[in-house]
Amino acid sequence: MVKEIEDNDITVEPEESSGEETVKNLREKLKKALAEKQEYLNAWQRDKADFINARKRDQEAQKDFARFSNESLISELIPVLDSFNMAMGNKEVWEKADKSWRMGVEYIANQLKKVLEEFGLKEIDPLGKKFDPMRDEAIEDGKQGDIVTTVIQKGYELNGKVLKAPKVKVGENKNL
Numbered sequence: 001m002v003k004e005i006e007d008n009d010i011t012v013e014p015e016e017s018s019g020e021e022t023v024k025n026l027r028e029k030l031k032k033a034l035a036e037k038q039e040y041l042n043a044w045q046r047d048k049a050d051f052i053n054a055r056k057r058d059q060e061a062q063k064d065f066a067r068f069s070n071e072s073l074i075s076e077l078i079p080v081l082d083s084f085n086m087a088m089g090n091k092e093v094w095e096k097a098d099k100s101w102r103m104g105v106e107y108i109a110n111q112l113k114k115v116l117e118e119f120g121l122k123e124i125d126p127l128g129k130k131f132d133p134m135r136d137e138a139i140e141d142g143k144q145g146d147i148v149t150t151v152i153q154k155g156y157e158l159n160g161k162v163l164k165a166p167k168v169k170v171g172e173n174k175n176l
Contacts, residue, residue: 067159070119077116078156078164084109085154124155124166137165145172 088094088109094102126136126148139152148168155166 120159131170139167140169
């Protein structure tokens with residue numbers, strides 16, 4: 001046992017005291033060494049947990065970066081989408097245009113919508129829902145109520161983040 005302890009850099013110097021005191025000193029040194037070992041083990045485990053948590057945070061940050069990396073490009077394309085919606089929304093003028101031309105424009109608009117949806121863009125449809133100032137932009141407030149009665153201009157969100165708030169009229173709608 002003394003040899004094993006000596007191999008671990010614990011030196012035992014011969015003492016002129018009794019064997020009982022030597023054993024007592026060795027036990028104290030062993031307790032101290034075990035406490036130090038436990039302290040190192042605990043520190044290593046904390047560092048390992050911190051490293052694992054840091055790796056998880058980095059992975060989440062990379063996912064968020066990937067989800068929102070196209071945000072500025074998509075934000076620039078939203079007015080184009082709004083222009084398509086306005087052009088097709090004016091039914092009187094739209095119906096007067098040549099049918100094949102209308103079909104082509106509708107195809108292009110749907111193609112643009114599909115690509116943007118694949119990147120996480122969604123229309124916000126607050127019609128009939130309670131007005132939410134964190135989501136909606138009120139253009140006209142009704143005298144009573146807090147229900148969105150009319151959507152003036154569509155809103156869009158990208159992966160849950162509002163890019164463009166819908167412009168709405170708020171009031172009380174008894175038809176909804």
